[in-house]
Amino acid sequence: MTNNSKPLLLSGIQPSGNLMIANYIGAIRNWVDLQNQYNCYFMLADLHAITVTQEPQDLLKNCYDFIALYIACGINPDQNTIFVQSHVSGHAELAWLLNCYTQMGELNRMTQFKDKSQKHAKNINVGLYSYPVLMAADILLYNADLVPVGHDQKQHLELTRDIANRINNRHGELFTIPEPYIAKSGARIMSLQDPNSKMSKSDKNVNNYIGLLDDPKVIMKKFKKAVTDSGDTIRYEPETKPAISNLIEIRHCVTGESIADIEKNYEGKMYGHLKIDLAEAVIEFLQPVQERFNQLRQDNTELNIILKRGQEEANKRAETILNKMRQTIGFIPNIKNVCL
Ligand code: ATP
Ligand code: LTN
DSSP states (O other): OOOTTSOEEEEEEOOOSOOBHHHIIIIIHHHHHHTTTSEEEEEEOHHHHTTSOOOHHHHHHHHHHHHHHHHHTTOOTTTSEEEEGGGOTHHHHHHHHHHTTSOHHHHHTOHHHHHHHHHTTTOOOHHHHHHHHHHHHHHHTTTOSEEEOOGGGHHHHHHHHHHHHHHHHHHSSOSOOOEEEOOSSSSSOBOSSOTTSBOOTTOSOGGGSOBTTOOHHHHHHHHHHOOOOSSSOOOOOTTTOHHHHHHHHHHHHHHOOOHHHHHHHTTTOOHHHHHHHHHHHHHHHHHHHHHHHHHHHTOTHHHHHHHHHHHHHHHHHHHHHHHHHHHHHTOOOOGGGSOO
16 A cells, blocks of 8 residues: 655656557666655556547557556556546646646747657647646646656656746745656667667657567567667767667666676677677566566456556545645635535
């Protein structure tokens, strides 16, 4: 059960595409490491996922797959609150309120919006634009102290802090100012086919990433196909050897071996050795994850029980904070709670 004396951690992933190794390394791995020190809320960001076009059947499958993978990767459902964003209507409500405290100029600067509008040129919807405000609402709705994310989410966290500070300055201390947690290693894993762009789970080219549910043969093939740099020494030099440095970083994050040890072990060896060993390490790491995932997905009952508990817990906390915000703004208190 949750322990309320601990500081609160909140994070989430949108159920778009296939959950992959960089989501594990950049986000879930840190959730697993931090889960004992914090009162954790792990969210499935389904409202965020529909900012790009989703097929309803695929989305539903992804939602269950992602929750099962959170658990299979090591998130303990008995100790943490695991919940679905759309099961707590306060996210949408607080997002609206925060919209009115956010300047368009601030959203115009968001690099993820610029990237995604290029990728989805036929569907640049308002949700995609105000996505960072919904993310701020996710975090402030629980007064989260810590938000572990990958590097690409840093700008959204900064915006969240700006919005919270603005509201606190105007209305008094309402929100906790959240701290981002971006790990020193693995916060920006790069694509296997293009080491200059980030690995992404909705990439159309599946060779760019290793899915957490990829078959061992597929994993081996994808690593063998990964692009490498010119030269032949295996050294961690992101500026001059971006592809090999990325493979070394993945190995470091998955096995825990230090970068220096990896470099030493591969002295005089060829790129191909590193690729094959890395594929084997990733396959070995994923084997128990996939096994646990398959058990959980045989029948959704266990997952539904976890999500029901999560919804109740999350709603309870969210309502307290939302009520304060409604009152602060000057709204008439919810009439159903007024004694007449
Ligand atoms: P999409 O392609 O669907 O936009 P994504 O792969 O960028 O997805 P998100 O849902 O945006 O993934 O991110 C989930 C979490 O994984 C976030 O904390 C994010 O920072 C982290 N993350 C995503 N990509 C990487 C990456 N390449 N390296 C490290 N962390 C990452
Ligand atoms: N925008 C995030 C997912 C996300 C999130 C959050 C992460 C939605 N709400 C709240 C941390 C806290 C992404 O990774 N694309």
